[in-house]
Amino acid sequence: MDSSTNHKHIIYQMFPRLFGNTNTTNKFYGSIDENGVGKLNDINDKALQELKAMGFTHIWYTGIVEHATMTDYSQFGIKPDDPDVVKGRAGSPYAIKDYYDIDPDLAVDVKKRMKEFEALVKRTHTNGLKVLIDFVPNHVARTYNSDAKPKGVRDFGADDDTTQAFSPRNDFYYTPGQAFVVPQGYNPGGEGFTSPLKDGKFDENPAKAIGNDVFSATPAINDWFETLKLNYGVDYLNNRECHFDPIPPVWQKMYDILHFWTEKGVDGFRCDMVEIVPAEFWGWLIPKLKEAHPQLIFIGEAYDPRIYGKYIFTGHFDYLYDKEGLYDGIRRLTRNEWNATIWDINKVVFYESKDFPEHMLRFMENHDEVRIAAPDFAGSPWLAVPGMIVTATLSTGPVMIYSGQEVGEPAVGPEGFSGNDGRTTIFDYWGMPELQKWVNGHKFDGGGLSDEQKQLRRFYSTLLNVAGQNEAFTHGNFYELMLANQHSRGFDERVYAYLRYTDVQRVLVLVNFSRYEREINIMLPRDVIDMMLLRGAIAFSDMLGDKVYHTINIEDGLYIKLPASGGVLLNF
Structure with missing residues (x-):
C-alpha cells in the first residue's frame, strides 16, 4: 500500500x-x-x-x-x-x-x-x-536586523557571549580574536555597480561562523560567506556534542x-x-x-x-x-x-x-x-x-x-x-x-x-x-512490472512499466525514455490477472489522450507502440 x-x-x-x-x-x-x-x-x-x-x-x-x-x-x-x-x-x-x-x-x-x-x-x-x-x-x-519583530522579541545574537566560540545559550558561533575578512576577488554587483559601502570590507569582530559549516574568519568565495550559521545547541568543534536540555x-x-x-x-x-x-x-x-x-x-x-x-x-x-x-x-x-x-x-x-x-x-x-x-x-x-x-x-x-x-x-x-x-x-x-x-x-x-x-x-x-x-494516483497501490517483463518484446533499460490501482480503478503506466519509437508487448503477471479478475479481451484508454488500445486475450499481454520520449496512462 x-x-x-x-x-x-x-x-x-x-x-x-x-x-x-x-x-x-x-x-x-x-x-x-x-x-x-x-x-x-x-x-x-x-x-x-x-x-x-x-x-x-x-x-x-x-x-x-x-x-x-x-x-x-x-x-x-x-x-x-x-x-x-x-x-x-x-x-x-x-x-x-x-x-x-x-x-x-x-x-x-x-x-x-x-x-x-x-x-x-x-x-x-x-x-x-x-x-x-x-x-x-x-x-x-x-x-x-529585524525592524519588524513583534514587541518583546530579541534579535539573534543580542544576548550572546561573543568571547566564547560556542555556548549552548548563544545564537551564533564565533571566532574570538579574529575579524571577518571578505573573500578576496569578490566584486559585488559587477563592474557597473557603485556604492559607498562597496569597499571590500565588512565590520564584524569577532567573526561568526557561516552557513555551510565553515568556522573560520576567512571563508572562500565559493562558501556561503553572506550568511551566518545559527546555533541549535551542537558544538561542531567538539565532536558535535549536543546540548538540547534546556532548549x-x-x-x-x-x-x-x-x-x-x-x-x-x-x-x-x-x-x-x-x-x-x-x-x-x-x-x-x-x-x-x-x-x-x-x-x-x-x-x-x-x-x-x-x-x-x-x-x-x-x-x-x-x-x-x-x-x-x-x-x-x-x-x-x-x-x-x-x-x-x-x-x-x-x-x-x-x-x-x-x-x-x-x-x-x-x-x-x-x-x-x-x-x-x-x-x-x-x-x-x-x-x-x-x-x-x-x-x-x-x-x-x-x-x-x-x-x-x-x-x-x-x-x-x-x-x-x-x-x-x-x-x-x-x-x-x-x-x-x-x-x-x-x-x-x-x-x-x-x-x-x-x-x-x-x-x-x-x-x-x-x-x-x-x-x-484519480484515486489510483491519490491513494492507490503500486505494482512494479519490470521484473515480469525483463524478457518481453521491446523492453530494455529505457522502458519502464508499473500499475497504480485501487478496488475500483486500475491504470497501467508505460513510458519510453528512448529517442525512438518502441514496439512492446507488456505482460501482466498471473497474480495480477487473478487478483483483478481479468479475462479475455480488455480495452485500455489513454488518460493523456484519446487513444484506446485493445488486447484479444489479456494473458497474451498488450501490444502497443510507445512514441519516442513519450508515455501513456492506460485506464482499464
Missing part, C-alpha cells in the same frame, strides 16, 4: 520577483529600475484561477521573506545592506534579513508590504489554493517566527537544508506547531537517502525532496546518458523510499536545478514527458513544477551573479522570456505562446489533473 491518504498535493513553485515581471530588458547585472521586478499584486485572481485549473493545489511563494539586497530602501526606514556580503543585485532569498518582514522588492507600496502579502494569502485561498512559503532555519544574512534559545525563536506566519494564514513551509539542522529540533518544533494548526504541512529540502527516515519519523516532516534518488535517475534517463537505466527508478522504489513513498516530494525542476530545456539538461522540454509521467504518478506523494517549466523556459545566458548555468537566477533582477509570453502583460492568457508551447502547457495540465483527481 503506497499511502493511506486520499489526496495528492500538486505544488507550483513561484518566485514572485520573476513571475510577474513583464520587463524584457534583462541587462547583465541590471538594477531593479533597469530590469524590473515582479510584485505580489501581480499575482491576481486570473493568474491563480489559471493555476488552479491546471491542477495545482498549493503555491510555494519563494523568496517572500525579507532578505539582504543591494537595492537601497533607506528612505523607508530599512537599513541598507553592505554589498560586500550580498550575492547579486537583488540578493539571495536564502540570506534572510528579517524573519518577520516581507521583501520590499515585492511591494507596490513598500510601507504596506505586509498588507499586500496578507491580501495575496486571502486571494490565494479564495481561489481554492493553499499557501507555502520558505523557512530558512540554518542561517541568516550577515546583516540580519537552546534559537529553538524557541524559530517557533515564534513560524507561529507568526501561521497566524498570517500560511498553510505550510518548505524548509531549507533541513539535514544541517538537528532532527531533534524538528521533532520538537513540528508537533508543537501542529497542536494549533494540524493541517500545516512541512516539506524538507534533503539530500541524503540514508537518513530520510530519521527526518520523517523523528523530525516529523510530511515530505522530503527526492532529489538524490528519483530526480537524479530520471535526469540521467532524460539526457540519454550511457549509464542511464530504469533500475535507478527501481532502486528508489525497492530501497531508498520503500517504507515511505508517500512522504517523498518528486520534481524535475526547482530553483536549484538546471532547467529541462537548457542545453546542460535536455535541450528540449518535450524530452521530459516520460520523466514527468513517472514523477507525477509513481507514488501518492506530492509533485512539484517550477514556474516556467510548463512553457519550456530554458534559462539561457548569464544574468549577473548567476552565470550561464542553465538555472533561472535567484540572485538577480530578471525576467523569464518564455513565461512572459504566458503572463502576457498580466492577462495570464498565454497570448504570446507559440502553438508548441500551448501544447506543452496542455500536456502538463492534463497530467497534473489526472494525477490529482
Whole structure:
C-alpha cells in the first residue's frame, strides 16, 4: 500500500520577483529600475484561477521573506545592506534579513508590504489554493536586523557571549580574536555597480561562523560567506556534542517566527537544508506547531537517502525532496546518458523510499536545478514527458513544477551573479522570456505562446489533473512490472512499466525514455490477472489522450507502440 491518504498535493513553485515581471530588458547585472521586478499584486485572481485549473493545489511563494539586497530602501526606514556580503543585485532569498518582514522588492507600496502579502494569502485561498512559503532555519544574512519583530522579541545574537566560540545559550558561533575578512576577488554587483559601502570590507569582530559549516574568519568565495550559521545547541568543534536540555534559545525563536506566519494564514513551509539542522529540533518544533494548526504541512529540502527516515519519523516532516534518488535517475534517463537505466527508478522504489513513498516530494525542476530545456539538461522540454509521467504518478506523494517549466523556459545566458548555468537566477533582477509570453502583460492568457508551447502547457495540465483527481494516483497501490517483463518484446533499460490501482480503478503506466519509437508487448503477471479478475479481451484508454488500445486475450499481454520520449496512462 503506497499511502493511506486520499489526496495528492500538486505544488507550483513561484518566485514572485520573476513571475510577474513583464520587463524584457534583462541587462547583465541590471538594477531593479533597469530590469524590473515582479510584485505580489501581480499575482491576481486570473493568474491563480489559471493555476488552479491546471491542477495545482498549493503555491510555494519563494523568496517572500525579507532578505539582504543591494537595492537601497533607506528612505523607508530599512537599513541598507553592505554589498560586500550580498550575492547579486537583488540578493539571495536564502540570506534572510528579517524573519518577520516581507521583501520590499515585492511591494507596490513598500510601507504596506505586509498588507499586500496578507491580501495575496486571502486571494490565494479564495481561489481554492493553499499557501507555502520558505523557512530558512540554518542561517541568516550577515546583516540580519529585524525592524519588524513583534514587541518583546530579541534579535539573534543580542544576548550572546561573543568571547566564547560556542555556548549552548548563544545564537551564533564565533571566532574570538579574529575579524571577518571578505573573500578576496569578490566584486559585488559587477563592474557597473557603485556604492559607498562597496569597499571590500565588512565590520564584524569577532567573526561568526557561516552557513555551510565553515568556522573560520576567512571563508572562500565559493562558501556561503553572506550568511551566518545559527546555533541549535551542537558544538561542531567538539565532536558535535549536543546540548538540547534546556532548549537552546534559537529553538524557541524559530517557533515564534513560524507561529507568526501561521497566524498570517500560511498553510505550510518548505524548509531549507533541513539535514544541517538537528532532527531533534524538528521533532520538537513540528508537533508543537501542529497542536494549533494540524493541517500545516512541512516539506524538507534533503539530500541524503540514508537518513530520510530519521527526518520523517523523528523530525516529523510530511515530505522530503527526492532529489538524490528519483530526480537524479530520471535526469540521467532524460539526457540519454550511457549509464542511464530504469533500475535507478527501481532502486528508489525497492530501497531508498520503500517504507515511505508517500512522504517523498518528486520534481524535475526547482530553483536549484538546471532547467529541462537548457542545453546542460535536455535541450528540449518535450524530452521530459516520460520523466514527468513517472514523477507525477509513481507514488501518492506530492509533485512539484517550477514556474516556467510548463512553457519550456530554458534559462539561457548569464544574468549577473548567476552565470550561464542553465538555472533561472535567484540572485538577480530578471525576467523569464518564455513565461512572459504566458503572463502576457498580466492577462495570464498565454497570448504570446507559440502553438508548441500551448501544447506543452496542455500536456502538463492534463497530467497534473489526472494525477490529482484519480484515486489510483491519490491513494492507490503500486505494482512494479519490470521484473515480469525483463524478457518481453521491446523492453530494455529505457522502458519502464508499473500499475497504480485501487478496488475500483486500475491504470497501467508505460513510458519510453528512448529517442525512438518502441514496439512492446507488456505482460501482466498471473497474480495480477487473478487478483483483478481479468479475462479475455480488455480495452485500455489513454488518460493523456484519446487513444484506446485493445488486447484479444489479456494473458497474451498488450501490444502497443510507445512514441519516442513519450508515455501513456492506460485506464482499464
